[in-house]
Amino acid sequence: MMERFAWIFAVAVCLPSQTSAWSLLPSATPSFAPPHPLLRSACSPLGPSFSTIPKRQRAAFSSRDGWGIKRMGMMASDTEAMQGIVFGDTGGAVLAADEVWLTAGERDILTGVSWKVNVDERVGLVGPNGAGKSSLLAAVAGRRSLYKGKVTVKPGTSLGYLEQKGVAGSTATVYEEAEAGMVGIKKAEERLQQAERELEADPEDKHKAQALADAQYDLIQVGGDAKEVKVARVLEGLGFQRSDYAKSCADLSGGWQMRVALAKLLLSEPELLLLDEPTNHLDSKAKGWLMGFLKGYEGTVVLVTHEEQLLKMAGCTSIVEVRDKGLHMFRGGYDKFLVEREERVLRAAKAYEAQQEEREKLQSFIDRFGAKATKAASAQSRQKQLDKMELLEAPTNLQTRRAKIQLPEGPKTPFEVLRLDRAAFGWEPSSPLFEGVDMVVERGMRLVIVGPNGAGKSTLLWALAGKLGLGGGKRKV
Structure with a gap:
């Protein structure tokens, strides 16, 4: 009982005055991080291991001195890319696209599409090759310019984006490169090291002792006490052996470099995770691990993939189909999407056929009686109906169109x-x-x-x- 009381008292002493120690107590039994030696006379261990607190609860902690937890998920390598992202009012969504047009040369890819992604949603972005899935994801990540419209991300949201270039050019080891994605932990470690140096220079300064206590607690908050475990879990899940950790990324094949890039992104734990074909370079075992990881991921996920099993197992809450220069939204998982899409196309086909039949009847009446004085008014009325009718587009076949290329037979080559x-x-x-x-x-x-x-x-x-x-x-x- 005395030990428990001492721990509660220590937290109350080491936290800023406006923070309640009682509000920080987790329901789980806490584990303790050793305090800095210079703090042993002033404070007992600073409280629970932050790895036992759910990620959503961690984000609720307020930052000190403008150093925010919510911004920590951003990967260091993404700093330049983040400059291309527009942060602004999204109407409560984490991401909003408004009347977006995307082009490739003179060809329109998407025309006037609008779309919102809500917090904690898991979106599967599907469609035939060349429909514009990757282009849309790149535009959200600020890597591709829009022809018209705008894409807006909720202010303060950390964003991570996986593109198909891996870690080419990196000379860091596998472990170092993967660990580099943990920006929040690295900032907390730097702050702790700075506080240690300042306190060692003046051990009697109570303000510096308080700063070290704050820095140590902040490191626990962002999961710094479990960093090595997290890195090992992700690397091993993606197929790396312990003996691979010290290898240089420059010595890896392109496929393994992509795995390092994926590990780095997952370890950054962004609030908005954008994945473009993340299984392209994974074997079946690593794919299975990634499915489980994404299903339990605490954050918003937008996933571009042709892997039906990944769409099913990753726990998608909605499917967005990119087709015919537009976005078609479906609520629910992938299996439900397949059923609803078929039904939607059948309904669209029936509506289109009914409209065409109605237009033919109107046009037939106009052609037949338009020149007769007794029927001229009726013909004019039907012409107005025809002119005002909003034309329905013929639904396209769900099967992906395949290009047919015929090449002349070449000359015979040597055996x-x-x-x-x-x-x-x-x-x-x-x-x-x-x-x-x-x-x-x-x-x-x-x-x-x-x-x-x-x-x-x-x-x-x-x-x-x-x-x-x-x-x-x-x-x-």
């Missing part, structure tokens, strides 16, 4: 079209990934290259195509 003799190649000339490779590709072959991620499948293709120079041996075409 042996490509050969590697004792070839050595890789991205580091001093340390080739392959050596002594003998390989023949014959005319008409259908060759499948298989192997685990990072084994060198793409490297072999680059070498076969002549895009990657050989460090030894010969390539004959």
